[in-house]
Amino acid sequence: IRTIQLNDPKKRNALSLKMLKTLHNNLTSGVDDLRAIILCSTGPVWSAGHDLKELTSKEGREYHRQVFDTCSEVMSLIQDLPIPVIASVSGLATAAGAQLVASCDIAIAAQSARFATPGVSVGLFCSTPAVAVGRAVPRKVAMEMLFTGHPITAQDALLHGLVSRVVPDHQLEEETQRIADRICETSREVVAIGKATFYAQMNLERKEAYRLTSAVMVENLSLEDGQEGIKAFIEKRKPTWSHRNQKVH
Numbered sequence: 001i002r003t004i005q006l007n008d009p010k011k012r013n014a015l016s017l018k019m020l021k022t023l024h025n026n027l028t029s030g031v032d033d034l035r036a037i038i039l040c041s042t043g044p045v046w047s048a049g050h051d052l053k054e055l056t057s058k059e060g061r062e063y064h065r066q067v068f069d070t071c072s073e074v075m076s077l078i079q080d081l082p083i084p085v086i087a088s089v090s091g092l093a094t095a096a097g098a099q100l101v102a103s104c105d106i107a108i109a110a111q112s113a114r115f116a117t118p119g120v121s122v123g124l125f126c127s128t129p130a131v132a133v134g135r136a137v138p139r140k141v142a143m144e145m146l147f148t149g150h151p152i153t154a155q156d157a158l159l160h161g162l163v164s165r166v167v168p169d170h171q172l173e174e175e176t177q178r179i180a181d182r183i184c185e186t187s188r189e190v191v192a193i194g195k196a197t198f199y200a201q202m203n204l205e206r207k208e209a210y211r212l213t214s215a216v217m218v219e220n221l222s223l224e225d226g227q228e229g230i231k232a233f234i235e236k237r238k239p240t241w242s243h244r245n246q247k248v249h
Contacts, residue, residue, distance in 0.1 A: 001180045002026075002037045009043025014051035015096045017063075020070045027077055027085075035188055036180040037081070039104060040088040040173075046113065049095025049129070052122065068128055071096055075103040075132055079199050082192035084183055088176040089113045090169065092151070095126050098162075102132035105195065106179060107163040109154040110172045115162060118149030136162050187225035188243040194220075222247045 004026045006013040013019075027037065041047060054067060078085045078100075087104040094116045101107050101115065117133060119126035126133075126146055134142040137160040145152065154166045167175045183191065197216045201209040220226045224246040225239075232239035 001177075001184065002031075002034050004037060004039050006039070006041035006047055009041075009045070011051060012045040012048035013041045013043060013097070014048050015071060015100070016051040016054060017067050017070060019051075020067070020074050024070070024074050024077065027074070027081065031081065031083065034083050035184045035191075036083055037085045038088055038176055038180055039085060039100070040176070041091070044091045045097075046089050046091045046093040047097030047100060048092070049097045049099070049119075049126075052124075055124065071099075072128060072131075075099060075128075078103045079105070079195075082195065083188070084191065084195065086176055086180060087163075088172055089154075089163065090172055092116070094151070095119050095129050099126075099129035099132045102129075102136040102162060108172060108176045108179065109157060109163040109166050110169040111154055111166055112169050113154040113157070113163075113166075114151040115145075115154075115157050116149060116151035117145045118151075120147060121149045133162070136160075187229070187239075187241040189223060189245050190220065190225050190229075193223075222249050224248050 004023065006019070006023075008014065008016075008019065015023075031037075050067065050071070055064060084105045087101045087107040089101055089107060090110040090113055092114045093101050095118060098115045098117055117126035117129050119129070130142060130146055133145065137145075141152075141160045144150075152160075152162075154163065157163045158166045165175070193216060197213060201212050204212060221230075224242050224244060227248050228241065229239045
């Protein structure tokens with residue numbers, strides 16, 4: 001399990017271009033033996049989103065394009081990785097910070113956490129955060145967040161699907177670790193197949209989604225770990241995973 005901590009509390013853990021490039025590197029380097037990644041932060045703000053000082057006319061259009069292209073790449077990368085990425089959220093997550101939470105596969109929030117897309121208040125509509133947030137919560141909830149910039153509570157975020165669960169603040173780290181540990185008990189290869197297929201089928205019409213997932217389940221059964229899990233169940237023992245993409249039939 002790799003824990004990546006946003007650690008620039010003086011800048012409210014802003015997703016500056018440097019922070020985004022570092023995050024990209026931490027998400028991609030040496031991940032072959034990982035089973036899960038946890039994203040957390042230091043300080044009272046989980047992430048305030050983009051560093052507005054980088055978004056002035058002084059920096060210019062090309063720099064701005066680099067910032068948003070890099071951000072979009074990082075958000076897409078999270079869902080393209082073969083391992084689950086878990087957001088462990090304490091404090092306030094706004095704009096691209098809320099986007100980062102919404103992009104993660106699982107999100108655990110402390111009771112005191114808050115979420116907002118307040119760009120409209122500073123004249124910069126949260127169009128890129130809306131991609132991830134709008135795919136995580138109902139449309140009208142997303143639009144209210146985007147048009148008003150008002151924060152929502154952790155409980156509201158749970159109600160609308162932005163986070164997976166809400167826990168007392170002092171239990172956040174423990175609960176996040178518990179879920180990551182549970183993932184480590186499963187087959188890495190089976191989880192990788194399942195994650196990729198889940199995101200692929202979400203964009204398909206229902207019949208096409210069933211066609212895709214039925215074919216994937218047949219392929220899953222042909223894996224060494226697919227057969228090991230079934231044999232272990234029948235034999236009433238714990239499976240011994242190989243974590244390999246190895247076909248047995």
